[in-house]
Every structure is written in structure tokens, then in C-alpha cells.
Amino acid sequence: MVIIGSDHGGFELKNHVVKYLEEQGVEVKDCGTYTEESCDYPDIAKQVAEEVKTTSNSKGILICGTGIGISIAANKIPSIRAALCGDVYSAKMSREHNNANILCMGGRVIGRELAFMIVDTFLNTEFLGGRHQRRVDKITELESK
Numbered sequence: 001m002v003i004i005g006s007d008h009g010g011f012e013l014k015n016h017v018v019k020y021l022e023e024q025g026v027e028v029k030d031c032g033t034y035t036e037e038s039c040d041y042p043d044i045a046k047q048v049a050e051e052v053k054t055t056s057n058s059k060g061i062l063i064c065g066t067g068i069g070i071s072i073a074a075n076k077i078p079s080i081r082a083a084l085c086g087d088v089y090s091a092k093m094s095r096e097h098n099n100a101n102i103l104c105m106g107g108r109v110i111g112r113e114l115a116f117m118i119v120d121t122f123l124n125t126e127f128l129g130g131r132h133q134r135r136v137d138k139i140t141e142l143e144s145k
Contacts, residue, residue, distance in 0.1 A: 001058045002123065005031035005048040007041040007070065010063025010107035013115055017061060020116050026123075029055075045073035049080045052101055059123060060102035067106035074102050078143045081136070086110055091118045095125035097132045098139075 002021055006014035011033055021028050031047045033039045041064045052060040060082075064070035067084045074082035082102035083094035086109060094100035103122040105115055 001027045001029060001055055002061060003029045003031060003048050003051040003055065003058055004061040004063075005033070005044040006063040006107065007033060007044055007065070008036050008038050009041075009065025010067075010070070010105070011036050013105065013107035013110075013112065014061075014063045016112050017063070017115060017119055021119070041070040042073040045070045045082075046077065049074045049077035049082070049102065053077065053079050058101075061119065061122075062102055062104045063107045064104075065106060065108040067104040067109065071102075071104035074104065079140070081139065085118050085122065087114075088117050088121045091121040092125050095122060096128045097135075099127040099132070099136050 004014060004018060018028050018030055032044060045062055048060045048062055052058050062070045062074055071082045071084040074080050080102055081098055081100045082104050083100035084104040085091040085094055
């Protein structure tokens, strides 16, 4: 399952991504926002992050204007590794090396087709584990301090 959310700055791109995923048969839970009316990205980030934490085998997607604010907010939630990606390579590495569980993008920064490629890469790339697991474990340790 993919759990997705955006603020008003990411609303348009979020809707395109939801449609794209649903057309591929991917189960999507849309946590809002549902209009272009101004809203606060930390609220959406918290909702999506909490859903990702409690829904097994899920990944999240968060979109705001730049992707920066929403990624900062999501990373405040323990067990969340939200990666801001504006290119396919970063999306791949965020999964392979960092085991990111939420993809963040900027709706005012990247175009629709690039977003689809980034989403595909993020959702279809597996964590490599091995030496990378040690580093992810150290991130988890930082959360407990």
C-alpha cells in the first residue's frame, strides 16, 4: 500500500501521482489535502508518517511546494526515514542504502513525468541491507537520544 499526502503546494502533483498509481493497480490511501486551499504541511506529514509506521508493507509519498518542509516534518516521527528526491538516482539510493520509507517531492519543482519515474524507482527498489543496515541502525539509535 502507498500512503500519500500533500499540502496545497503539492496538491496538483499528488492527484496526478494517485491517478498514475491507481491505473497500475497499486492500492493508495490519500490522506489529503483535498483542495488547493492553504494548509499546514506538518499536519499532513504527521498523518502520513503515522500511517506508514502502523501499516505493514507500506511506503509513503509526501509532496509540498519544494518537498523540503514536508520532509523535515516527516523525519521528526520516530521510525520514519523520509527522503527528498528530485531525480531517479536519489530515489534509488534512498531505498538501496537508506531504506527510506517515505518519498518526498516538490510539486513546484519537478514535472509530472519525472515524478512518475521517481515514484516507480522508489517503490520498486529494495533495501540492500548488509553494511547499509548497520548505518540505518545507527539512525534508529539517534532517535532514542
